[in-house]
Amino acid sequence: MPPKRTTTGLSLPEAKGVTYDESEMALFHAKLSYHSTIDERMASKDPNLASICEHQARILERWEALKQRQKELAERGHGLPPAERSQLAQYEWRYKRLEELAKKPAEKKN
Template sequence: MPPKCAQDNMVPEAQGLKYSKFEMALFLTQLAWRSTYDERMASQDSNLTSVTEAQGQILKRWKALMDSEKELAGKEENFSPSVKREMAVYEWRYKRLEATMDAPQKG
């Protein structure tokens, strides 16, 4: 049996692998939201639960926008500038709500 070459043992290099920065931003945001959802909803703080619900609505609209645009654009995912701005606004709104949770509460 001939000895194996070192290159045979290597993982093949990914070629043509592309991802949308908009999809990645949505994915990471959804992941962060889901990781804190149960804890926040179980808390007695009505502000915390309302912010979590508002963030959920933002994520739902953001995903719906992205899905509809992907259908229209096909596989090329060439979003129009107005759609890119709208997705950026959803991301900003979500992060802004998250920042309110990190701010010290006065009281």
């Protein structure tokens, strides 16, 4: 027996031609991570965390701009040049490495 609908008249469109863009999701998660931690990290007054946050912000800005360029080129039927595709992959890697550094406990000075 099919489940009953709780809302009448509302229906979701069928997912036709929906593609999963791993790079787009990585950017989304990076932005989410950045925005959820920026206030706490900047309030800590740790110069290393502040520097990491500044670098992450620049990476996200460039990453987002390159993703936008990729979308614009795709609309025209073109793709990113190989150098820019490589750069796109590097942004994700760089962001993740900085995030690992930010989460790493500070070494205690003796």
